[in-house]
Amino acid sequence: MSDVELVLRSTRVITPEGTRPASVAVSGGKITAVLPHGAGAAPGVRVEDFGDDVLLPGLVDTHVHVNDPGRTAWEGFWTATRAAAAGGITTLLDMPLNSLPPTTTVDHLAVKRDVARPKAHVDVGFWGGAIPANVKDLRPLYDAGVFGFKCFLSPSGVEEFPELDQEQLAASLAEVAGFGGLMIVHAEDPHHLASAPQRPGPKYADFLASRPRDAENTAIGNLIAQAKRLNARVHVLHLSSSDALPLIAAAKREGVRISVESCPHFLTLTAEEVPDGATEFKCCPPIREAANQGALWQGLADGTIDCVVSDHSPCTTDLKTPDFASAWGGISSLQLGLPAIWTEARRRGHGIEDVVRWMSTAPAELVGLRRKGAIEAGRDADFAVLAPEETFTVDPVELHHRNQVTAYAGKTLHGVVRSTWLRGVRIAHEGELAEPVGRLLERTD
Known part of the structure; x- marks a missing residue:
């Protein structure tokens, strides 16, 4: 595990095998392993612990x-x-x-x-x-x-x-x-x-x-x-x-x-x-x-x-x-x-x-994006962190798309997105956005 750069930890990680406590090891923008909760925290490895918030694939x-x-x-x-x-x-x-x-x-x-x-x-x-x-x-x-x-x-x-x-x-x-x-x-x-x-x-x-x-x-x-x-x-x-x-x-x-x-x-x-x-x-x-x-x-x-x-x-x-x-x-x-x-x-x-x-x-x-869509070894380290029991009321001025027009204005919804991660980089956190690091994708057969 010496090559691990980042560990994301939650009591509720959604994997293809089900939801369980786990630590997700990341290196080079990829998921390298899904480990037992508490594992992977070697000296020098950054650990992000999300407690009971749900870690799900982006x-x-x-x-x-x-x-x-x-x-x-x-x-x-x-x-x-x-x-x-x-x-x-x-x-x-x-x-x-x-x-x-x-x-x-x-x-x-x-x-x-x-x-x-x-x-x-x-x-x-x-x-x-x-x-x-x-x-x-x-x-x-x-x-x-x-x-x-x-x-x-x-x-x-x-x-x-x-x-x-x-x-x-x-x-x-x-x-x-x-x-x-x-x-x-x-x-x-x-x-x-x-x-x-x-x-x-x-x-x-x-x-x-x-x-x-x-x-x-x-x-x-x-x-x-x-x-x-x-x-x-x-x-x-x-x-x-x-x-x-x-x-x-x-x-x-x-x-x-x-x-x-x-x-x-x-x-x-x-x-x-x-x-x-x-x-x-x-x-x-x-x-x-x-x-x-x-x-x-x-x-x-x-x-x-x-x-x-x-x-x-x-x-x-x-x-x-x-x-x-x-x-x-x-x-x-x-x-x-x-x-x-x-x-x-x-x-x-x-x-x-x-x-x-x-x-x-x-x-x-x-669409054949085999590196996306699941938390398992070999996939891109793309994640969302969700507080599923928390609620918020939609205020159009807080939305990031260009024109703040939405049919959801004033609705109270369950599920607050705490943060979003793209290939192991946190790109959104508590409403704040990082500089763009997205890539352009092409179909591969």
Whole structure:
């Protein structure tokens, strides 16, 4: 043990084998051993003892809209990664749209990386984008290290990132399947959206009616059929409609290569509590009713839903107009996902180990980040320290993302993130952030 540089100790360390008292030995930014509690404290070795606070692997958030460069008034790598670090997230993957340029070519990816490199407080990877005109760019992007490709099946909200129709989806999916890549899909059917009632104004009920569950259900059904036909690997983004769960479960049983995520806002907020005009709650697909939420939790419990990620999609305050039809759709929650999910999970009888599986282990596995997502020897020394019994009330001015707009304002949540560690370096502590030490990640096969 003479090469150990740091030991992190807690009576509650979450490991793949369960939660137990342990000391975690760190050297060279890696976990070298998980030892009995009290071990590893050789002369000259720094020891951090967290008492009864929980030591868990740093969270992996594979769905973040950083919007940098081009729309940095909405967000940016500096502010987004600070918010991530403050919330216990040590790795995030940036979505290919809402930045200018979008990540749809290798040259655009290079621009994005150059902007992110000096600003990253956590490790950052990138998704590529699949749009109608860039099938030829997908393999070069994959070879350049993106983790997969995002597409929309309905309008994205920004003109530089158009949606795919079914024929275009088939072409892109065939290309991606040909080299073993992953397609991640915003699955809402445009025909169902177009035929739904469209009533502008402040009433949340009108907005909810404009994004019916059938739009998700139909799009997911079509996606499953395409994935089955092409033996393609697909991932459903931000599942909102619980009606789609039986369809997804059946596809998994048949061997279709499909995985699914949901998000804190679908699992902790309900349509019944959204005030009219409160467009900080607007997202697409929308926050649905409490009964729907209960079914989503059941989907998490039985494994139909694989992981929970933020879909952090911020904007400037002025774009959150009181009109649900015209307001920008997106929930800002990067810093709050862990306590939000833990608050509801504990109420429903789940343990913190479940939250770690949904928010760290499973997202890391989804994108092949084998060094992330668990506290065991050989992994990166990425940790969050959580006081799970403590509570706090969300004050937007204390959030680190660029625009302090959040649907969680005023909510009291369980779980205070004491500190966050990236490769053995403490990057956040009691609300204070260190200088950026994050790295840019590439997919490795």
